[in-house]
Amino acid sequence: MKTENNLKKKQRTSNQNTSYRNFPMVPRVVFGQGSFNQLGDILLPKRLNSEAPFIFLIDDFFEKRELVGRIPMMFNDEVIFVSAEEEPKTAQVDALVKRIKETFEELPSGIIGIGGGTLLDLAKAVAILLNNKGKAQDYQGWDLVGKPSLYHVGIPTISGTGAEVSRTTVLLGPEKKLGINSDFTTYDQVILDPDLTITVPKEQWFYTGMDCFIHCIESLNGTYLNAFSQSYGEKALELCEEVFLQDVPIMESRDKLMMASWHGGMSIAYSQVGIAHAMSYGLSYLLGIKHGIGNCLVFQHLEEFYPEGVRLFKKMLEKHKILLPKGVCSNLTQNDFDILVNVALGMEALWENALGKEWKNIMTPERLQELYQKI
Amino acid sequence: MKTENNLKKKQRTSNQNTSYRNFPMVPRVVFGQGSFNQLGDILLPKRLNSEAPFIFLIDDFFEKRELVGRIPMMFNDEVIFVSAEEEPKTAQVDALVKRIKETFEELPSGIIGIGGGTLLDLAKAVAILLNNKGKAQDYQGWDLVGKPSLYHVGIPTISGTGAEVSRTTVLLGPEKKLGINSDFTTYDQVILDPDLTITVPKEQWFYTGMDCFIHCIESLNGTYLNAFSQSYGEKALELCEEVFLQDVPIMESRDKLMMASWHGGMSIAYSQVGIAHAMSYGLSYLLGIKHGIGNCLVFQHLEEFYPEGVRLFKKMLEKHKILLPKGVCSNLTQNDFDILVNVALGMEALWENALGKEWKNIMTPERLQELYQKI
Numbered sequence: 001m002k003t004e005n006n007l008k009k010k011q012r013t014s015n016q017n018t019s020y021r022n023f024p025m026v027p028r029v030v031f032g033q034g035s036f037n038q039l040g041d042i043l044l045p046k047r048l049n050s051e052a053p054f055i056f057l058i059d060d061f062f063e064k065r066e067l068v069g070r071i072p073m074m075f076n077d078e079v080i081f082v083s084a085e086e087e088p089k090t091a092q093v094d095a096l097v098k099r100i101k102e103t104f105e106e107l108p109s110g111i112i113g114i115g116g117g118t119l120l121d122l123a124k125a126v127a128i129l130l131n132n133k134g135k136a137q138d139y140q141g142w143d144l145v146g147k148p149s150l151y152h153v154g155i156p157t158i159s160g161t162g163a164e165v166s167r168t169t170v171l172l173g174p175e176k177k178l179g180i181n182s183d184f185t186t187y188d189q190v191i192l193d194p195d196l197t198i199t200v201p202k203e204q205w206f207y208t209g210m211d212c213f214i215h216c217i218e219s220l221n222g223t224y225l226n227a228f229s230q231s232y233g234e235k236a237l238e239l240c241e242e243v244f245l246q247d248v249p250i251m252e253s254r255d256k257l258m259m260a261s262w263h264g265g266m267s268i269a270y271s272q273v274g275i276a277h278a279m280s281y282g283l284s285y286l287l288g289i290k291h292g293i294g295n296c297l298v299f300q301h302l303e304e305f306y307p308e309g310v311r312l313f314k315k316m317l318e319k320h321k322i323l324l325p326k327g328v329c330s331n332l333t334q335n336d337f338d339i340l341v342n343v344a345l346g347m348e349a350l351w352e353n354a355l356g357k358e359w360k361n362i363m364t365p366e367r368l369q370e371l372y373q374k375i
Numbered sequence: 376m377k378t379e380n381n382l383k384k385k386q387r388t389s390n391q392n393t394s395y396r397n398f399p400m401v402p403r404v405v406f407g408q409g410s411f412n413q414l415g416d417i418l419l420p421k422r423l424n425s426e427a428p429f430i431f432l433i434d435d436f437f438e439k440r441e442l443v444g445r446i447p448m449m450f451n452d453e454v455i456f457v458s459a460e461e462e463p464k465t466a467q468v469d470a471l472v473k474r475i476k477e478t479f480e481e482l483p484s485g486i487i488g489i490g491g492g493t494l495l496d497l498a499k500a501v502a503i504l505l506n507n508k509g510k511a512q513d514y515q516g517w518d519l520v521g522k523p524s525l526y527h528v529g530i531p532t533i534s535g536t537g538a539e540v541s542r543t544t545v546l547l548g549p550e551k552k553l554g555i556n557s558d559f560t561t562y563d564q565v566i567l568d569p570d571l572t573i574t575v576p577k578e579q580w581f582y583t584g585m586d587c588f589i590h591c592i593e594s595l596n597g598t599y600l601n602a603f604s605q606s607y608g609e610k611a612l613e614l615c616e617e618v619f620l621q622d623v624p625i626m627e628s629r630d631k632l633m634m635a636s637w638h639g640g641m642s643i644a645y646s647q648v649g650i651a652h653a654m655s656y657g658l659s660y661l662l663g664i665k666h667g668i669g670n671c672l673v674f675q676h677l678e679e680f681y682p683e684g685v686r687l688f689k690k691m692l693e694k695h696k697i698l699l700p701k702g703v704c705s706n707l708t709q710n711d712f713d714i715l716v717n718v719a720l721g722m723e724a725l726w727e728n729a730l731g732k733e734w735k736n737i738m739t740p741e742r743l744q745e746l747y748q749k750i
Contacts, residue, residue, distance in 0.1 A: 018407060018408075018409060019413060020405050020406060020407035020410050020413065021405070022403050022404070022405045022413070022417060022564075023403065023404050023405065023406075024402060024403055025400045025401060025402055025403070025404060026400060027399060027400055027402040028397055028398070028399055028400070029397070029398050029400060029644075030395050030396070030397045030398065031395060031398075031601065031602070031603035031644075031645065032393060032395035032601060032603075032645075033393075034393055035393075035395050038394060038395065038397070042397060189397075192603070194602075226406065226407060226630070227406070227569075227627070227630030227631055227633070227634050228406035228407075228567070228634060231610055231614060231631070231634040231638065232610075234610070234613075235606055235607075235609070235610040235638075238609075239606060252602070255601070255602030256602055256606070258602070259602050259603060259606040263606065263610075269404075269406075270406065270407075
C-alpha cells in the first residue's frame, strides 16, 4: 500500500481530548464478477453535457485487449493509454492535465482510472489537478487541495495496492515521493470486478498481493492502531493468508484478494505502515523499483522486526515458486546508500509506528545501511 | 439488523450478465473514544444559515444525562427527546416532520440521530420526509424516494443494529413493517464513539449485540452471499464471538462491538438475513416486541437450521446469565398465530436466502406455527 505518515500526531492516542480523522469513504461501490459492464449505466447520469467528455485512463497493458472494447464511449469521450512500467510522477500528471485541457473546450464530466496502483493514483491526481490550479507537486503533502476534484471512478485490474479506497495518491515528484493526501483524493465511485484481474501475470499478482499482506503486518504490529483499523487489517490479512497459503479455487481466490485489498486500504484510516514501506520508498526513489516488488525485497530481511510475518512471507514465496531478484544493492556507492538511508529515515511516522517514539535509538543510519546491503 | 428482502432477484447470481447493486457507503466516518466531541466541528461547515437549525433527535434515556450537555447547540438548534420503548413508526416520523416544519420557517440544516436502532432509523426517515412530499408510509419499499434527504448524521449509543451504515430505515406502518430502502437513506456522516455505549443496560447490550450476531449467522449461512458481504460478515461474527465469549477488557470490548455492528451492517450490501429475522418481524408486528429481543426469542429454537450458531448463542446466554422471557406465545389465539405466520412468510427473500428456492416446501404454515408455539 502506498501510504505515508498520514496520521497527524494528535490522532495517535485515544482519549477524550483526542481528535480523530473524519475519514472519507468511497461513497459508492459495486462488487461482482462482470460488474465492469455496469460502467455505462453508472456514468450516464454523471455526464454534464455532450461537450464534457469522460476521460478513461487505462493501463497500456490493455491496449490490444478485449477490455478496451467494453469501455462505454459516447460523444467525444477519450481513452488514454498510460504505461505503468514506472511509478507515477507529478510531471506525468501535469502532462495529462495539459493534454486534456488543450484537447477539450470544457472540463471533462469525469476521469475513470482503470489499472493497478499507478493508474489509480494517476487518475486521482488528474481529477484533482483539473479543478485546482498549479502543478501536482504543489499538492504533495497533507490537506493542501482547496477545491473538490472532478468526479472520478476507480476500477482496479489487479489487487493489493488499496489505492481504490485510500485518500492519497503517491507520486514521485522532483524532490520527493509523497502523496497528495486529501479528502478530495478519494474516489467517488469504485467498481470491483474480480474478473478484470484474470490477465494479471503471476509475478505481478504475487508482488501486488504482498503489498497488501506486508501493509497489514506492518499496521497490525504498529503502535498507532485502533479498533477500527485493526478490524479491517485483520480481515485483509486473513484473506491474504487464504489466497496465498491455502488452495482456494481460482475464481474465489480472485474475489478474496480483491476484498483483501479493499479492507487493507480501509485499515489505513487510523493506522500506519512501517519499516518495509519506509525502506521500499528509498528503493523507488533511487532505483525506480516498483512499489510491490520493493516491499518484498525489503521485507524478506526484516525477521527481527516482524518474525511471524516474515515466516509466512517465506512460505508464500516458496509455495508460489517466486524467486526474488538478488544483489539489487550490491553495486551501489556510499553516496547511493546515503540517499537510500536519508529517504527512508525521512518517513518519521512510519518508524515511530514500527519502533515507538525512541525509534532513532533503534534504527541508526548504520544499521539501516546494513539492511539495504543485504538486498 | 433490521433489513428485509433488499436484494433484487437479478443480483442473486454471479456472472457476466448480472447486475449488482451500486452500494452507497457512508461517505464520512469518525471512530474513536470521545469522538462525539468533534460533532460541533463537523456540523459547522454544514450549517446553511443561522435560521436553518440542526435538529438533534435523541433517545429520551439521555434526557437528564451528561451527554445532552455535550450537544453543540447554536442559534435556534433544537433537541427533541424521543422514546425508544417501541419500534419506530411511520406515524411518528410524520409527526416529527410536521412539528419541525411548523416550528421553523426554513428547512433544517440537518438532522442528527443519537441513540439505538430506533432513533437512527427515525432520524433517517425524518431527513428523507423533510425533503419529500407525502407520508412516510408512501416510501416503504424499494427505491421510492425521489429527492435527496437532508444532510443527516448518525451517532449510535448502542452497538449491534447496523442502522448506522445500512441503506434502509425499518418502520412499522399502518399495514406493514417495512423499510424505506433507498440510496438517500444512508447517513452522510457517522460518528462512532464507543464511550457513548458505557451507559447501556446489560440486557439491552446483550439483545442488541445478538442482533448483529444472528444477522451474521443468517447471512453467512444464506444462499445469496458473495465475497464482499462474506468478508464483512465473517469479521463481524469474529468480533461478536470475541466480545460475548472471550474475556476482552471492557473498553476494548466496547470498541470491538461497535466495529462488529459496522461490519455487520456493511455485509448487508450483498447478503440477506434469514429465518430468525422473518419470524421476529411477526413478533414485532403483532406483539410490539422489540427487534433485538425478538430475534433472540426466535433464534434459540432454530437449532435445526443454524446448529453451530444456536450452540454459540446458548453459550453466550449462559456466560452472561441472560434469562429469556418464556411463554411469550402461550396465550395467543389461532387468529394471532395466523397473523404471525402470514407476516413472517411474507418476507419471501429471507426464506429463499435461508432455505433456497424450494423454501415453501420446507417451511409450511403448520411447521412455522409450531416454531412460534415454542416461544
